[in-house]
Amino acid sequence: MKAVNKYNYVVDRYKKFGKTPEIPYRAFVNYADTLMKIGFSEMAEEYLRSASNFAFPCSDALINLGMIRQTVNEHKKAIEYFKKAFKKDPKNLRALCLWGYSLSFLDDLEGAFKKYQQAIDIDDKCAEAYVYWGITLISKQRYKEAREKLELAGEYNPKDVKALFLLASVEIELAFYDDALMKLVFIINVTENNYAAYHNIAYIYFKKKDYEKTIEYAQRTIGMAPFKVEAYLLLGDTYLLMKKYKEAIGIYECAQKNNIRSLFLYISWGSIFQMKRKYQEAIDKYLQGLELCPTQVNDEVYSRVSRCYYELKNIEEAKHYALKTLELNKDNYTAHEVLGDVAFMTQDCDKAIEEYNFCLNNSKSKAVIYYKLARCYLIKEEFESANKNYEKSLEYDRENKNILQEYIQALTIQEKYEEAAKKLTTLEKMSKDDLEVLLLSFRVHYNIAKGNVYGYNGMKAITVADKIRQKYPESFCFENEYNELTNNLREQ
Numbered sequence: 001m002k003a004v005n006k007y008n009y010v011v012d013r014y015k016k017f018g019k020t021p022e023i024p025y026r027a028f029v030n031y032a033d034t035l036m037k038i039g040f041s042e043m044a045e046e047y048l049r050s051a052s053n054f055a056f057p058c059s060d061a062l063i064n065l066g067m068i069r070q071t072v073n074e075h076k077k078a079i080e081y082f083k084k085a086f087k088k089d090p091k092n093l094r095a096l097c098l099w100g101y102s103l104s105f106l107d108d109l110e111g112a113f114k115k116y117q118q119a120i121d122i123d124d125k126c127a128e129a130y131v132y133w134g135i136t137l138i139s140k141q142r143y144k145e146a147r148e149k150l151e152l153a154g155e156y157n158p159k160d161v162k163a164l165f166l167l168a169s170v171e172i173e174l175a176f177y178d179d180a181l182m183k184l185v186f187i188i189n190v191t192e193n194n195y196a197a198y199h200n201i202a203y204i205y206f207k208k209k210d211y212e213k214t215i216e217y218a219q220r221t222i223g224m225a226p227f228k229v230e231a232y233l234l235l236g237d238t239y240l241l242m243k244k245y246k247e248a249i250g251i252y253e254c255a256q257k258n259n260i261r262s263l264f265l266y267i268s269w270g271s272i273f274q275m276k277r278k279y280q281e282a283i284d285k286y287l288q289g290l291e292l293c294p295t296q297v298n299d300e301v302y303s304r305v306s307r308c309y310y311e312l313k314n315i316e317e318a319k320h321y322a323l324k325t326l327e328l329n330k331d332n333y334t335a336h337e338v339l340g341d342v343a344f345m346t347q348d349c350d351k352a353i354e355e356y357n358f359c360l361n362n363s364k365s366k367a368v369i370y371y372k373l374a375r376c377y378l379i380k381e382e383f384e385s386a387n388k389n390y391e392k393s394l395e396y397d398r399e400n401k402n403i404l405q406e407y408i409q410a411l412t413i414q415e416k417y418e419e420a421a422k423k424l425t426t427l428e429k430m431s432k433d434d435l436e437v438l439l440l441s442f443r444v445h446y447n448i449a450k451g452n453v454y455g456y457n458g459m460k461a462i463t464v465a466d467k468i469r470q471k472y473p474e475s476f477c478f479e480n481e482y483n484e485l486t487n488n489l490r491e492q
Contacts, residue, residue, distance in 0.1 A: 059089035066098060075102040093119040097132045104136040112136050127157035134166055143173045161187055165197060177204045195225040202234055214238045222254075229255065229262040236268050245272050263289045263296035270304065279308040299329035306338045315342055333362035340372065349376040367397035374410070383414050401430045408440060417447045421457070435475055438468050446481050458485050 066081030082099040085092055100115030113136075119129035130153035137146035150167040153160060164183050171180035181204050187197045202217035215238055221231040232255040239248035252269040255262075266289025273282035286305045290297060306321035319342050325335035340355030353376050359369045374389035390407040397403065404427050411420040421444050424437075431437040442464045449458035465482045468475065476482075 303334035
């Protein structure tokens, strides 16, 4: 505020007594520049317009007027100011750089690059031109090219911390984490309380899976900028990966106390409860996020609410939120999966199959979707289709004991006992004498034994039965079948 008061005094003196044009011009420009830095753009614009009317060269005032237009996305108007500034002062390379920057927002990339090159042609060491060129390339996710330009900016102006930070950010996008880390460490050593640099260091350690370092730098970031959401989200995600759910919730509560309003924070918060199968608590957090952040609404939060309601067996609400999800994003596979689950629960297998087939092209959990399709076809007694989908499911998740067990049960329904027995070998290795698997094994081998006049499978069935009687005596329910087997084997 001291700077504001200083220039305000000079401006006021000019208004009363000033007749020399240079002094008040500079006062008006500097005063406006200070106002811009503290967020008073409208007041700054007033003084810049006054400065631009002086006979003394006023390219700086015009440039600042253009920059104000940039802040409100009026890039065509901004360009007019930059044009006038460059006309008044053809050596003002900043005018060319900002002109190019505005052109990039108007999707005139070729025009933007020409302006940057024009500045470089005037001064081949114009670091600012390379910086803006790099920024433009970043906006188009052309990171390799951006890196080349920003490296040149650093070469010509090694003290430009902004350029160095941008270069580090690009290297993070390119996964050159060690290079980026070196630059960011340098930045925090030469600047004070650089929130963004500390946050990016935390993010690098997160990507390198050094979670202890992530926590250290994320906490320092929060200490510097307690009202910024990014560090809370990063720290929360880190605790989630470490399965430190209590600590993660503590971070979200801290963010809430600091009046942080981010839907993504509430999504992460709710996800903890969802993972722990506390579905109502999860719903409460998701809906709280929607209430506090109505402008951030996206399909992800509605789809999560839909899934939670389904798990609570609240079919109507599950369907309601699934449909709301699809209003925002018709391709949201979670919503389609929930609608498929609802249809399956209400015995509309054809509808369920339609929704699950959509999910096959979008879901990452193909094993689950093929499994759900298999169940539908099994109910429809389309056994060939059911078996094909069980097989596809196991191709994506060979270690899934539950899917394999259900497939074997489906084969027994079809009386395909020989096929079931082959798959039982794998299941038995996974189960370690699980009761349900032992009962299934007995049933399969007993039915094969009947068809083959007992023999090996009869012996196998008896062995399994003895194990059940030994480990689970109260659960043995095949006394008649067991006696039949033992009697026939005795006769043989």
